[in-house]
Amino acid sequence: MTSSAEKYHNPTTSNMLEEFLPWSPSSAELANFCTAIPPFNSHFNHTHCGQAESLETKVEQLQEQLKDVHAKLEGLNADMEAIEEWVNKVSSWGTSLTKTLKPFIEQMQTIEERSAGKINTVKAWIEETGVKEKGM
Secondary structure, three states: OOOHHHHOOOHHHHHHHHHHOOOOOOHHHHHHHHHHOOHHHHHHHHHHHHHHHHHHHHHHHHHHHHHHHHHHHHHHHHHHHHHHHHHHHHHHHHHHHHHHHHHHHHHHHHHHHHHHHHHHHHHHHHHHHOOOOOOO
16 A cells, blocks of 8 residues: 555655655644644644644545446446346337238238228219219
């Protein structure tokens, strides 16, 4: 795991840290170190330690946001899989329904064609014979 000093490498800061702390401090150790610096080093304390703590906080916030985004993406992925499954089912039902209805539709078209032919035949016969409908 990377220490705070390694994460926020700054040659000036690193040299000063190595001079005082030859090991890689943890966040808590760095915070303790920053508060323990004597007043004559207050510029270093304010500038560099504050930046490290601020950057570490921002990194933690970004990591949390990344976790949230990752969780949302996992949810979207699950939603997409469910939608894909539903589309496949609907497509399958549509194919099955088309196969089932095709003979019925063809039969209805044949009946319609025959009926139209018979109706035309009856109309022609009425016109030829002069028969009129009664009661209308």
